[in-house]
Amino acid sequence: MDKNxxxxxxxxxxxTNWGFWICLLVLLLSVAxxxxxxxxAMGSIYIGNHHSKGYSIPVTVLLNYxxxxxxxxxxxxxxxxxxxxxxYYRQSTIFADSLRQRAVMNGCELKSSTYNxxxxxxIGQNNDVANWEYYSFGNLDGFLIANTSKWSLKxxxxxxxxxxxxxxxxxxxxxxxxxYSLRTNLSFTIATYKTxxxxxxxxxxxxxxxxxISVVLAIFSTNIFFESITDGIPNIVALDINVxxxxxxxxxxxxxxxxxxxxxxxFKKGAYIESENNLTI
Amino acid sequence: MPIIINLDKILQKRKMKSAELAxxxxxxxxxxxxxxxxxxxxxxxxxxEAICEVLKCQPGDILEYVNEVNNM
Numbered sequence: 156m157d158k159n160x161x162x163x164x165x166x167x168x169x170x171t172n173w174g175f176w177i178c179l180l181v182l183l184l185s186v187a188x189x190x191x192x193x194x195x196a197m198g199s200i201y202i203g204n205h206h207s208k209g210y211s212i213p214v215t216v217l218l219n220y221x222x223x224x225x226x227x228x229x230x231x232x233x234x235x236x237x238x239x240x241x242x243y244y245r246q247s248t249i250f251a252d253s254l255r256q257r258a259v260m261n262g263c264e265l266k267s268s269t270y271n272x273x274x275x276x277x278i279g280q281n282n283d284v285a286n287w288e289y290y291s292f293g294n295l296d297g298f299l300i301a302n303t304s305k306w307s308l309k310x311x312x313x314x315x316x317x318x319x320x321x322x323x324x325x326x327x328x329x330x331x332x333x334x335y336s337l338r339t340n341l342s343f344t345i346a347t348y349k350t351x352x353x354x355x356x357x358x359x360x361x362x363x364x365x366x367x368i369s370v371v372l373a374i375f376s377t378n379i380f381f382e383s384i385t386d387g388i389p390n391i392v393a394l395d396i397n398v399x400x401x402x403x404x405x406x407x408x409x410x411x412x413x414x415x416x417x418x419x420x421x422f423k424k425g426a427y428i429e430s431e432n433n434l435t436i
Numbered sequence: 437m438p439i440i441i442n443l444d445k446i447l448q449k450r451k452m453k454s455a456e457l458a459x460x461x462x463x464x465x466x467x468x469x470x471x472x473x474x475x476x477x478x479x480x481x482x483x484x485e486a487i488c489e490v491l492k493c494q495p496g497d498i499l500e501y502v503n504e505v506n507n508m
Contacts, residue, residue: 431477431478434476434477434478435476435477435478435479436463436467436471436476436478436479436480436483
């Protein structure tokens with residue numbers, strides 16, 4: 156076998172092997188922190204997922220508000236080429252405070268939430284902010300950190316929180332085995348077929364489980380609404396936030412898994428032909 | 437498999453050892469063992485030709501077809 160290629164496979168095997176052990180360690184630490192700590196803190200290390208904080212639920216955030224709702228601060232113009240044509244404004248912190256206040260007023264607690272690409276956006280043309288009276292963020296995908304007292308849903312959100320890490324450990328293990336088998340013997344073998352097949356199946360199972368969990372969470376979770384109320388009357392032009400559970404289906408990962416599973420059939424056939432060739436005297 | 441390899445019998449007749457045959461034919465003793473034990477999936481014409489030449493025999497002397505259904 157070509158020495159360089161063998162070296163590349165050895166390198167990849169080492170990388171995936173390290174990946175496996177690091178992910179396994181992180182998984183074990185996370186489980187240990189869930190069981191043995193009260194707030195997920197292990198010395199100076201904070202573990203992301205913990206029952207005291209809640210777990211990430213995939214959500215779609217829909218925001219509608221009028222300009223007058225917020226205090227805008229003019230930010231530096233990011234794209235100088237467009238200077239004079241467009242102005243960039245950064246949303247002030249009043250938004251986050253407003254969310255918290257409204258949550259408290261309704262007897263809830265907003266622990267934390269994340270949105271994609273929320274802080275920076277383009278508004279107005281030729282600095283004419285008045286032209287934009289109403290602005291909406293359509294279907295922002297994000298995660299809401301939430302918890303529940305229902306054990307059935309709690310099991311699902313815990314599973315959802317750790318699913319990625321569990322499958323990453325398993326995929327790294329399969330890839331490590333795959334590169335090891337290529338390093339030792341660059342040919343079609345049953346071992347390579349099995350590792351490719353398992354990796355493909357793992358990806359497919361991961362995508363389907365995440366999809367099913369998100370469907371169940373979407374069915375049993377309620378939408379979260381934030382409404383602006385002025386003098387006891389809903390102010391429809393001020394602020395309207397709708398946070399609804401999101402159905403997650405990673406189509407790219409699904410296609411990769413499906414392709415690997417399909418390619419594994421070729422590996423199986425290749426292993427059969429290889430063994431026939433080896434047993435031809 | 438209904439094809440039986442009679443290499444052992446011919447080797448015994450010729451008073452030749454497996455290692456010697458393997459060396460003369462140009463195959464490894466491991467491959468000759470696979471052939472003798474019936475584990476081989478196929479045999480190349482070039483190998484068969486070399487074996488027949490060394491053992492001075494016909495392919496039919498080495499390979500024999502046995503109908504398994506009739507023998508049962």
